[in-house]
Amino acid sequence: MTTTVDAPTAAPGAGAAGPRRPVPLGNIVWFELVKQFSAWRVRLLILLCWLGPGLLVFGIGQQATLPSDTLFGRWMHTTGWAGSLVVLGWAGTWALPLVTSVVAGDVFASEDRLGTWRHVLVAVRSHRRIFAAKAVASVTVIALLVAGLVVSGVVGGLLAEGNQPLIGLGGQQLSGSEAGNAVLLAWLCVLAPTLALAAIGLLGSVALGRSPMGLLLPMLAALGMQVAQMLPLPVAVRLALPGYAFISWNGLFAAPQQLGPLLIGVAVSLLWAVVATALAYLLFLRRDFTNLNNDGAGRRMLTMGVLPLAGLLAATAGVVALTTDSSGSGITQAKVQRSVAAVFAQLYPYQQMEIHQPAVTAAQLQTTAVCSKNEGLGAQAGPGNDWRCTVNWIVPGTGVPTQAVYQLNVTANGRYSADGDGPVQVNGYFVIIANGKATPNPLWQFDGNVDLLPGR
Amino acid sequence: MDTTIAVRGHGITKVFGDVVALDHVDLNVAQGQIHGLVGPNGAGKTTLLGLMLGLAAADTGELEILGTPVGRGLPAPDGVSGFVDGPGLYPTLTARQNLATLLTLQPEGAPVGDVGEALAQVGLTGAADQKVRGFSLGMRQRLGLAAALLTRPRLLVLDEPSNGLDPVGKKHVHGVLRRLAAEGTTVVLSSHRMDDLEALCSEVTILSAGRVVFSGPVRKLSDDDRELDYRLRATDPSAARALAVETPGVGVVEGSDAALPDTDVIVVRARVAALDELVGRIVRADIAVRELAPVVSPLESAFLSLTEQAVLTEQSDKSEQESGR
Known part of the structure; x- marks a missing residue:
């Protein structure tokens, strides 16, 4: 039975409320920020990011042992800028993926978890504005956290060791101001992959709903890229990964600066940020909010998330390969020899100065290096810890040719550490007292970076 | 309004x-x-x-x-x-x-x-x-x-x-x-x-x-005048039950949850007119009525009736559609 009563007559348009006026975007962003800052995990992150690095760097500065396996770690007793770079390296591996996971990876999922989607939608009534506000709020919070890492690391380092010159990856000395500029530029560069991870977080948060996988996606993506960077992948694929700029900032400290991989890495990261955000936006617009039991988890994730990004990776790798003419690992015998000789030629005068010997210049040394991999057997290219280099130079004033031997561990991303293998008085372990602190012989162990792109 | x-x-x-x-x-x-x-x-x-x-x-x-x-x-x-x-x-x-x-x-x-x-x-x-x-x-x-x-x-x-x-x-x-x-x-x-x-x-x-x-x-x-179940409590439950059985249009619901475990309560099913007749007979027999109330409210009863009817209609429609294939 269906019974209805007669409808009262209404004059057309009588009492019409008129179209909905939009809520200003700034108000929605403020609403999102209030929610973000009310969460204990975000407050904890703010505390950790603004205090942690400074305390860590200052604390290490007070220790006798330095983290020499970390890039620039061996220079932490020499200059305050090294501490900030150690923080940067560590942030690219752990802190920034974690920050993007907690902030961007949860910004949509938290509404699913709390069951507040309908509340927001009824209040705002514009999916576009909600998405824009959440994205802007996430980036704002992430920027605040990154700023904390930068400021804390720099202040902690400068308080511990002061504004002293920094030894770069080319063995060159960067004055305090040069080092400071390069450090800030390096942090600026890693914002690009951070944005890429944040966009991946947004995508995961939209696509996977309250599933914890959404929250973990930036961390997993970052971990996956770190594993990929350890594999013997072709250079083009390595550079096409959105996390490469977490590594390629090293090029700012090389001599000459290796800007090609850095610029490519930044561009790729920004491209990923744009594409992943656009995919998240499309997924969000298509989501059905009428059924709370369906949070969209997994829906269209494959077709609108994984496949387009895999396509982007393939396309970017192809473009990089074609435009840079790069192939293979990018690590060749000639590049390694050139790099080791150049770094040694820069560090030798520094060592002489530190041990109060007559000043020499790099040009006077006429340094060359002969390197072989696996004792000359097999291909003389690629990463590995089986590189051995003999450095030859002329002792200034005497004209005597001299040699020193190094064992090299070259990683797949082009970074290497050289370990002195004699003679002891040149590259053996001994301590130099500089600025009242004991530091190891700079020629004993040093770091360098091979440019993976051709022709360098 | x-x-x-x-x-x-x-x-x-x-x-x-x-x-x-x-x-x-x-x-x-x-x-x-x-x-x-x-x-x-x-x-x-x-x-x-x-x-x-x-x-x-x-x-x-x-x-x-x-x-x-x-x-x-x-x-x-x-x-x-x-x-x-x-x-x-x-x-x-x-x-x-x-x-x-x-x-x-x-x-x-x-x-x-x-x-x-x-x-x-x-x-x-x-x-x-x-x-x-x-x-x-x-x-x-x-x-x-x-x-x-x-x-x-x-x-x-x-x-x-x-x-x-x-x-x-x-x-x-x-x-x-x-x-x-x-x-x-x-x-x-x-x-x-x-x-x-x-x-x-x-x-x-x-x-x-x-x-x-x-x-x-x-x-x-x-x-809407529809049959409802009522809880009835009287000073003489046996006599009240006998009168309910005799009254046209009134039925006694046996084993109703509304009556158990209170043995003094009987549940009767009737339209309003028949219920009025039953109450008159009980009063005339010098039996006092201590409680008379619908087991479920008229609104709830109407709701149950309408929704159950709709479900039955839908099931019937589905059966007809399936048999017609």
């Missing part, structure tokens, strides 16, 4: 995959009316409320809210507020902060209320600065209502607003809703509690399996 229509729906259909949530639903709600939506689980109440709030668009049909068409690409107009599936609140914020942040989401120039006043209206002044994390279900419901009131709505859409409320809280909320309606705000609410609807609503719409099986004044529903 102003006869302006606040909600006008015609032929509204909404399908989720294979499930027809709403099937050609017609609905008219006059301004200033408290209108109840009732139906068994899955009847389509929440979907219909969601359409009114602009959370989704109907697949077919027309929906007009406060004189403005609502649908795909046409959001609900200003002046509509409420919640479905419980109020959306942020547990890490206090009650006051929840409302204050909500105020920031109002369009420029939109009429808004005062946070303190809204909290006072729902009796949460004392808990204003407590985090919502520690609120009971009833407190959350009341805060959700305060959030809706804050936007000074002309149409208030509430899904199960009495859910989790204690008697005092319920009385409070009912008072607020009645006052709003008296001031001209239209209230559309759903509830499983027939007594709530009876106490609050001037009109109800009963949904079953996505279809409207009744829409009209509550009194019309409860006035």
Whole structure:
């Protein structure tokens, strides 16, 4: 039975409320920020990011042992800028993926978890504005956290060791101001992959709903890229990964600066940020909010998330390969020899100065290096810890040719550490007292970076 | 009463995959009316409320809210507020902060209320600065209502607003809703509690399996003369039972849950006229009637009858369709 009563007559348009006026975007962003800052995990992150690095760097500065396996770690007793770079390296591996996971990876999922989607939608009534506000709020919070890492690391380092010159990856000395500029530029560069991870977080948060996988996606993506960077992948694929700029900032400290991989890495990261955000936006617009039991988890994730990004990776790798003419690992015998000789030629005068010997210049040394991999057997290219280099130079004033031997561990991303293998008085372990602190012989162990792109 | 229509729906259909949530639903709600939506689980109440709030668009049909068409690409107009599936609140914020942040989401120039006043209206002044994390279900419901009131709505859409409320809280909320309606705000609410609807609503719409099986004044529903079960307690239960058996149109319901375990109570099934005759006979036999009350309210009975009938009709339709294939 269906019974209805007669409808009262209404004059057309009588009492019409008129179209909905939009809520200003700034108000929605403020609403999102209030929610973000009310969460204990975000407050904890703010505390950790603004205090942690400074305390860590200052604390290490007070220790006798330095983290020499970390890039620039061996220079932490020499200059305050090294501490900030150690923080940067560590942030690219752990802190920034974690920050993007907690902030961007949860910004949509938290509404699913709390069951507040309908509340927001009824209040705002514009999916576009909600998405824009959440994205802007996430980036704002992430920027605040990154700023904390930068400021804390720099202040902690400068308080511990002061504004002293920094030894770069080319063995060159960067004055305090040069080092400071390069450090800030390096942090600026890693914002690009951070944005890429944040966009991946947004995508995961939209696509996977309250599933914890959404929250973990930036961390997993970052971990996956770190594993990929350890594999013997072709250079083009390595550079096409959105996390490469977490590594390629090293090029700012090389001599000459290796800007090609850095610029490519930044561009790729920004491209990923744009594409992943656009995919998240499309997924969000298509989501059905009428059924709370369906949070969209997994829906269209494959077709609108994984496949387009895999396509982007393939396309970017192809473009990089074609435009840079790069192939293979990018690590060749000639590049390694050139790099080791150049770094040694820069560090030798520094060592002489530190041990109060007559000043020499790099040009006077006429340094060359002969390197072989696996004792000359097999291909003389690629990463590995089986590189051995003999450095030859002329002792200034005497004209005597001299040699020193190094064992090299070259990683797949082009970074290497050289370990002195004699003679002891040149590259053996001994301590130099500089600025009242004991530091190891700079020629004993040093770091360098091979440019993976051709022709360098 | 102003006869302006606040909600006008015609032929509204909404399908989720294979499930027809709403099937050609017609609905008219006059301004200033408290209108109840009732139906068994899955009847389509929440979907219909969601359409009114602009959370989704109907697949077919027309929906007009406060004189403005609502649908795909046409959001609900200003002046509509409420919640479905419980109020959306942020547990890490206090009650006051929840409302204050909500105020920031109002369009420029939109009429808004005062946070303190809204909290006072729902009796949460004392808990204003407590985090919502520690609120009971009833407190959350009341805060959700305060959030809706804050936007000074002309149409208030509430899904199960009495859910989790204690008697005092319920009385409070009912008072607020009645006052709003008296001031001209239209209230559309759903509830499983027939007594709530009876106490609050001037009109109800009963949904079953996505279809409207009744829409009209509550009194019309409860006035329908249908057979009901009544609990009867008399000074001489045996004699009363014998009289019930003898009275035309009256049957004794054996083993009813309403009677057990109280052996002094019998349950009889009758229309009102037959029941009157039975009461006359009992009184004439010098037996005192100590209690006579419907086991379920007339409204609930009508609801059960209508919805069961709709389910049976649907099953019958399906069987016919299958046999015709």
